[in-house]
Amino acid sequence: MKRLYYLTRSVEEADRLVKDLYRYGVGEWHIRGLSQDDAGLYHHHIHPANFFQRYDLVHLGERGAIAGFLISLLWSLGVHFMHLIPASFGTAETMFTILIFTLFGAWSGGLVGISRLNYRISRFSEDIASGACLVLVDTPRNQSHKIAQMVEKKHPYFILAGCSSTFTNPFSGPAQRHDSTKGVRVY
Template identity: 35%
Template sequence: MKCLYFLSPSLSCTQDVSDDLHQVGVSDFYLHVISRDESGLKKQHIHSSNYLETLDVVRDGFIGAALGFIVGLIGIGLLMYFRPFGADVQVPTFVYVILVGAATLFGAWEGGLTGIATENKKLTRFHDDIAGGKYLVLVYVRKHQEEVVRRMMKERHPDAELVAVDSHFINPFSKVARVAEPAQAQPQVKSTTV
């Protein structure tokens, strides 16, 4: 599944895009619009984005969980090395597993709280456009739908610009791929050997 990112200049254009995408078989579940005008989206019955798309909860949660796991392992290593309960006290293995699990969950929780306060890293390059009043339309398409959606958008909505393609939006660590510009014809230079 791919996510196609289109920048739409106005609410009416976004409404038309949404209607036409529904006609070619894209349901609301696979269509999300990010805008600073959430009330305008609601009035027009346009499916807006969710917090997983606009905030960095998932990415920062994974980072926090990884850091918590590492801290948990370091803590267990220190417990095993210093033996604060005495050399002859045997700590069962499940206690170590519980400690690492608790540290991992605490790290995920802290990371998620950090992620709530930050914008999704994939959307930072579109921040100025969204703040300027444009609408970022995210369309999730399967392989067989991609060409139909691209063709329809090119024919009916040339003002809605395709700005990026992502393999899948949920992967928090991938970067958004830029749309390749059409290659300009390069003059061919023939090399001559003497």
């Protein structure tokens, strides 16, 4: 799946876009809105972005799990080769230690992620804070181009502000804005 990001000036403009997407055949659960005006989203029957789309819990949780796994693996290898623990500390104990470190890393990464906007939408935080509405459209990869063309044709004032995969990549950082207008704020 591919996620398309459209930035509109208000929830009312987002409502017009969402209604056209429904008419085009995009399911209502594949369209989400992110705005400071959650009541406006509710009033216009736009599903708000869910917890995992809004915050960086999964992304940083995965990073924490990877860091915990690597640290525990290095620790286990170091302890094994330096003979710091008696020989009775076997494979099962080592695997348990690696599991605990990995889970602790995932937990601590997730705690940090709860306090941050999702790494894919953080680039839009200024616009959202100033009253804009971000519309997230999830679509199969082979249909994303058709949907982008339909939106461009019916709503030429909405610019595709970005696109990404719906899957979280723990190795990727904050995404850059894909403005076709170079230096002009996207609406």
